[in-house]
Amino acid sequence: MKTVIVTDSTAYIPKDVREELNIHMIPLSVVIGGETYEEELDITAGQFYEELKRQDRLPTSSQPSSGQFVALYEKLAKDYDAIISIHLSSGISGTYQGAVTAGTMVEGVKVYAYDSEISCMAQGFYAIDAAKMAAEGKSPEEIISRIDELKASLRAYFMVDDLSNLQRGGRLTSAQAIIGSLLKVKPLLHFVDKVIVPFEKIRTRKKAMNRISELIGEDASKGTALKASIIHANREEDAKEWKAELEQLYPNVDFSISYFGPVIATHLGEGAMGLTWTIK
Numbered sequence: 499m500k501t502v503i504v505t506d507s508t509a510y511i512p513k514d515v516r517e518e519l520n521i522h523m524i525p526l527s528v529v530i531g532g533e534t535y536e537e538e539l540d541i542t543a544g545q546f547y548e549e550l551k552r553q554d555r556l557p558t559s560s561q562p563s564s565g566q567f568v569a570l571y572e573k574l575a576k577d578y579d580a581i582i583s584i585h586l587s588s589g590i591s592g593t594y595q596g597a598v599t600a601g602t603m604v605e606g607v608k609v610y611a612y613d614s615e616i617s618c619m620a621q622g623f624y625a626i627d628a629a630k631m632a633a634e635g636k637s638p639e640e641i642i643s644r645i646d647e648l649k650a651s652l653r654a655y656f657m658v659d660d661l662s663n664l665q666r667g668g669r670l671t672s673a674q675a676i677i678g679s680l681l682k683v684k685p686l687l688h689f690v691d692k693v694i695v696p697f698e699k700i701r702t703r704k705k706a707m708n709r710i711s712e713l714i715g716e717d718a719s720k721g722t723a724l725k726a727s728i729i730h731a732n733r734e735e736d737a738k739e740w741k742a743e744l745e746q747l748y749p750n751v752d753f754s755i756s757y758f759g760p761v762i763a764t765h766l767g768e769g770a771m772g773l774t775w776t777i778k
């Protein structure tokens with residue numbers, strides 16, 4: 499049984515890694531300045547942040563069309579028996595549902611759509627491990643059971659400079675009153691049951707970062723080997739500094755740096771920063 503991995507652009511897995519591991523990527527799009535761009539293909543994160551400075555209207559995002567899914571699955575059906583298609587949380591995007599629907603429309607290949615219930619490099623961790631296992635000839639069931647294991651240990655916390663983007667895009671589910679009081683602070687956010695909710699109210703960015711550092715410390719002290727990724731929205735220098743601090747504190751954790759690309763940054767805004775980790 500030959501299995502191949504598909505994920506969407508919001509995993510922000512660099513192109514060379516995707517190519518090396520044979521991970522196929524389906525792009526989501528952003529509309530900025532009246533133009534539609536498929537992220538990671540027509541627009542890089544760097545170009546997006548530059549363009550953002552020139553625009554006074556906020557960008558919007560959209561999921562891939564079912565035609566895009568069907569075209570990719572049909573192409574892969576020529577060479578593979580199974581496709582595991584791993585997507586950003588169904589609580590924040592219709593992309594996963596698009597994969598499910600397209601999976602019922604193609605013949606000659608079995609499509610396993612997988613709801614990561616998260617996004618960005620957390621989803622990337624799943625796709626990367628899955629692709630390594632697919633290359634070793636593991637069955638779809640074995641691969642999915644490994645992704646479930648990573649998911650059970652996955653934690654992700656992030657903060658934004660300004661909550662209004664998330665509010666306007668309708669991706670922060672909380673009572674209006676709570677959101678109102680959060681606007682004055684830098685809340686730590688996380689995912690519960692596929693949607694974004696506040697984790698704790700914290701007043702400053704530095705305190706929020708220290709709190710995240712404490713949280714990974716709790717897991718790191720249990721002795722299980724962990725991999726972690728700092729995710730930033732155009733704050734590469736801060737991300738590097740934080741990585742150096744975290745590496746000193748937790749030498750047994752394997753840290754990397756990744757980014758919030760155009761689609762996710764449309765909702766989080768420039769300056770957002772987060773940390774995700776799971777078992778190695």
Ligand code: MYR
Binds near residue numbers: 559593617654729766
């Ligand atoms: C769409 O238009 O379908 C895409 C909507 C994307 C919403 C993104 C909301 C923010 C997600 C933050 C992920 C942080 C992961 C660590």
